[in-house]
Amino acid sequence: MSARVLREGRVRLWLEPEDRGLAYGDGVFETLLVHQGQPVWWREHWRRLLRGAQALGLPLPDEAEVRRECAALVGESARAVLKIILTRGCGGRGYQPPPAATPTVVLSSHPAPEPMARGLTLRWARTTLAIQPALAGIKHLNRLEQVLARREWDDPGIDEALMCDGEDRVISAVSANLFALVGGRWLTPSVQRCGVAGIAREWLLANVPGAEEADLAAAEVSHAEALLLCNSVRGILPVRRLGMREWPGDEAATALRARLAEAQPAFAD
Amino acid sequence: MSARVLREGRVRLWLEPEDRGLAYGDGVFETLLVHQGQPVWWREHWRRLLRGAQALGLPLPDEAEVRRECAALVGESARAVLKIILTRGCGGRGYQPPPAATPTVVLSSHPAPEPMARGLTLRWARTTLAIQPALAGIKHLNRLEQVLARREWDDPGIDEALMCDGEDRVISAVSANLFALVGGRWLTPSVQRCGVAGIAREWLLANVPGAEEADLAAAEVSHAEALLLCNSVRGILPVRRLGMREWPGDEAATALRARLAEAQPAFAD
Numbered sequence: 384m385s386a387r388v389l390r391e392g393r394v395r396l397w398l399e400p401e402d403r404g405l406a407y408g409d410g411v412f413e414t415l416l417v418h419q420g421q422p423v424w425w426r427e428h429w430r431r432l433l434r435g436a437q438a439l440g441l442p443l444p445d446e447a448e449v450r451r452e453c454a455a456l457v458g459e460s461a462r463a464v465l466k467i468i469l470t471r472g473c474g475g476r477g478y479q480p481p482p483a484a485t486p487t488v489v490l491s492s493h494p495a496p497e498p499m500a501r502g503l504t505l506r507w508a509r510t511t512l513a514i515q516p517a518l519a520g521i522k523h524l525n526r527l528e529q530v531l532a533r534r535e536w537d538d539p540g541i542d543e544a545l546m547c548d549g550e551d552r553v554i555s556a557v558s559a560n561l562f563a564l565v566g567g568r569w570l571t572p573s574v575q576r577c578g579v580a581g582i583a584r585e586w587l588l589a590n591v592p593g594a595e596e597a598d599l600a601a602a603e604v605s606h607a608e609a610l611l612l613c614n615s616v617r618g619i620l621p622v623r624r625l626g627m628r629e630w631p632g633d634e635a636a637t638a639l640r641a642r643l644a645e646a647q648p649a650f651a652d
Numbered sequence: 653m654s655a656r657v658l659r660e661g662r663v664r665l666w667l668e669p670e671d672r673g674l675a676y677g678d679g680v681f682e683t684l685l686v687h688q689g690q691p692v693w694w695r696e697h698w699r700r701l702l703r704g705a706q707a708l709g710l711p712l713p714d715e716a717e718v719r720r721e722c723a724a725l726v727g728e729s730a731r732a733v734l735k736i737i738l739t740r741g742c743g744g745r746g747y748q749p750p751p752a753a754t755p756t757v758v759l760s761s762h763p764a765p766e767p768m769a770r771g772l773t774l775r776w777a778r779t780t781l782a783i784q785p786a787l788a789g790i791k792h793l794n795r796l797e798q799v800l801a802r803r804e805w806d807d808p809g810i811d812e813a814l815m816c817d818g819e820d821r822v823i824s825a826v827s828a829n830l831f832a833l834v835g836g837r838w839l840t841p842s843v844q845r846c847g848v849a850g851i852a853r854e855w856l857l858a859n860v861p862g863a864e865e866a867d868l869a870a871a872e873v874s875h876a877e878a879l880l881l882c883n884s885v886r887g888i889l890p891v892r893r894l895g896m897r898e899w900p901g902d903e904a905a906t907a908l909r910a911r912l913a914e915a916q917p918a919f920a921d
Contacts, residue, residue, distance in 0.1 A: 386669040397666035398674065400655040400758045405667060405737065407795035408677030439796065440803055468674065471799075477827055478795065478802035489669045513782035513846075514818055517800055525794035526676035526747065527708065530740075531786055533747035534709055549783055558746055577782075 386491040387452055389444070390472065394452060402487055404470030407478065408524035410487075411435035416495065416616045417463040418649030422453060424615055427582045432469060435521040441471050442486040449488055462495040462652070464616055468524070496616065498652050499542075502623025502633050503612060505556070507601065508532040508544035512554050512577040520580040532557045543612060545604065545625065548577050553599045559614040560584035563599055563607035564635050570597040583613035583643075590646070591639060611636035618650035619643050655760040656721055658713070659741070663721060671756055673739030676747065677793035679756075680704035685764065685885045686732040687918035691722060693884055696851045701738060704790040710740050711755040718757055731764040731921070733885055737793070765885065767921055768811075771892025771902050772881060774825070776870065777801040777813035781823050781846040789849040801826045812881060814873065814894065817846050822868045828883040829853035832868055832876035833904050839866040852882035852912075859915070860908060880905040887919035888912050 388395045403409035413428040422428070429446060436443055449467065457463055468489040474481035510532040518525065532544055543556040554572045555561050560581040562569045569587065573596045574580045588594050604610065609630055610622035619640040621633035644651040657664045672678035682697040691697070698715060705712055718736065726732055737758040743750035779801040787794065801813055812825040823841045824830050829850040831838045838856065842865045843849045857863050873879065878899055879891035888909040890902030913920035 388669050396669070398669045398671070400657050400665070400667045400760065402667070402674065403799075404674045405671065405739075405758065406681075406793070407799050408793055409796065409799050412675075439800070470674075478798040480799065480803060489674065491669065510786055511784070513784035513787075515780070515782035515797070517779055518782075518796055523796055524675070524677055525796045527678065527787055527792055527794045528784070529747045530672075530676050530678050530749065531708070534749060 385456065386489060387456055389448065389452055389488040389490070391485055398487070398489065399473055401473040402470055403472065403475065403480070404468060404487060404524055408526070409439070409480075410441065410468060410470030410524045411439065411522055412466060412468040412524060413522060414616055415465045415467070416649055417457045417460050417465050417492070419461060420457060420459045422457070422465055423647060423649040424582050425450070427585065428467070428615070431522065431580065431582065432467065435523060436469060438521055439523065440480065441469060442484045444469055444486045444488050449490070452490055456490050456492050460492070464493040464495055466491045466493065470524070499617070499620055502621045502630070503542040504540055504624040505622055505626075506536060506541050506544045507626060508535055508546045508557065510535065510546065512546050512548045514548050514550065514576045516576055519577050520574045522579050529557050547601065551600060553601055553604050554578040556612050559612035559617070559620070561604070562587060562594065562611050562613065563604050564609040565603060565607050567593070567608070569594040570599060572596065572599055581613065582615040583618060586643065587613060587619070587639065590642070609633065609635040611639065654725065655758060656725055658717065658721055658757040658759070660754055667756070667758065668742055670742040671739055672741065672744065672749070673737060673756060673793055677795070678708070678749075679710065679737060679739030679793045680708065680791055681735060681737045681793060682791060683885055684734045684736070685918055686726045686729050686734050686761070688730060689726060689728045691726070691734055692916060692918040693851050694719070696854065697736070697884070700791065700849065700851065701736065704792060705738060707790055708792065709749065710738060711753045713738055713755045713757050718759070721759055725759050725761050729761070733762040733764050735760045735762065739793070768886070768889055771890040771899070772811040773809055773893040774891055775805060775810050775813045776895060777804055777815045777826065779804065779815065781815050781817045783817050783819065783845045785845055788846050789843045791848050798826050816870065820869060822870055822873050823847040825881050828881035828886070828889070830873070831856060831863070831880050831882065832873050833878040834872060834876050836862070836877070838863040839868060841865065841868055850882065851884040852887060855912065856882060856888070856908065859911070878902065878904040880908065
């Protein structure tokens with residue numbers, strides 16, 4: 384992994400310990416797939432970064448500068464993961480943001496995950512997602528719930544865990560959104576109360592006829608005709624197992640995967 | 653403000669951009685008053701830091717090393733604020749913590765706040781505290797709710813805001829705990845669902861006869877015989893106003909303030 388920190392027009396390798404991203408998680412982030420040297424879905428990621436920044440009142444970074452440094456960082460990588468963190472920068476008296484904040488942008492590049500050779504095996508997380516409409520949907524830096532949920536298992540045979548909110552609605556996996564095929568339609572939980580408005584989720588909602596948001600209880604997910612997880616690094620991943628439930632075929636999710644690969648060749652691998 | 657970063661036995665002035673404290677708010681912190689060169693309530697703060705670290709499964713720092721660097725940082729300051737951040741350090745694949753994490757400790761020293769010449773003026777925050785028992789009580793780094801609540805006002809005549817949870821229980825101020833005198837007893841909200849288990853709050857619960865935890869609705873707080881806020885930097889602060897409600901006298905809180913100053917002379921100022 385290599386990283387760059389952009390602050391006040393300069394590029395550095397280190398972060399000021401006074402940064403509010405560290406102090407309070409006062410920022411947002413994006414994780415992009417890089418394919419043939421190009422960040423995939425750049426426009427969608429940038430738009431979501433700005434949406435989150437506006438919701439939190441963060442100072443906005445310069446897109447051209449960030450894009451240029453991203454290009455320098457990932458170079459000609461055939462395949463990598465690019466992470467962009469935006470914080471409110473330094474300063475302020477306690478929680479109160481400084482009146483004229485200047486943003487910090489942290490870029491880092493990471494190896495791309497291996498393609499999945501099989502459908503995913505999921506478990507249920509005991510850690511729940513707190514209901515907080517003021518932060519729901521935003522990919523912000525307050526991610527302790529995800530850290531706690533991911534700490535619940537270390538069996539490498541388990542790929543992901545599904546998380547519910549404090550009122551027993553299923554919301555998402557730890558680092559992916561969930562779609563469940565119910566009565567022939569792909570349903571995904573709302574992200575109005577908690578959860579992240581994923582870019583791949585948006586693509587599915589916009590491009591799959593009948594796909595829509597719905598409240599889902601754990602039993603409905605377990606009894607669904609099929610499940611898939613999605614995120615903007617891995618695209619669409621069919622689910623093979625959830626606890627004791629097994630889905631022998633994955634034709635429905637695989638068909639969507641092929642459709643995504645047509646629209647966005649980076650996801651053909 | 654000056655800062656030091658302790659990692660793997662070394663002291664530096666900068667933070668690695670890969671630190672999980674930045675990426676996920678994966679850590680805890682303490683804010684201590686320094687009086688005549690000494691951190692006040694060190695033992696209590698250290699104990700809470702460890703409790704939070706254990707709840708999150710963070711690697712534990714060496715107390716003697718941290719204490720030594722704190723002393724070097726604050727020197728002979730007559731009065732200052734010392735902040736200690738502990739994070740899970742660097743590494744791990746996504747949310748999954750690395751199997752052998754080494755802690756990062758960030759120390760910083762700040763000017764002490766001015767003593768309050770008058771009782772506090774409070775407002776109600778619109779931002780609520782999400783109910784999350786897995787994180788409640790812990791002084792962790794996921795503090796966007798506090799940042800959002802503090803952004804709600806910039807009138808310097810307002811000192812603090814009271815926050816409710818998502819089910820309309822009053823929990824605390826943005827950066828202090830709350831006690832309300834009701835029927836002659838000092839009551840403070842539970843921090844089992846959200847909020848921070850403050851050190852000054854613990855002192856009051858342990859040292860004021862009849863002080864105890866109770867669920868409080870907004871109306872009960874508004875109609876209380878007296879209110880006070882407390883934290884370990886400012887000690888006990890009487891409240892004079894909350895929205896339209898005014899308490900002309902502050903004898904009850906001032907009596908507790910005097911009692912705290914007796915037990916802990918740092919709070920006599």
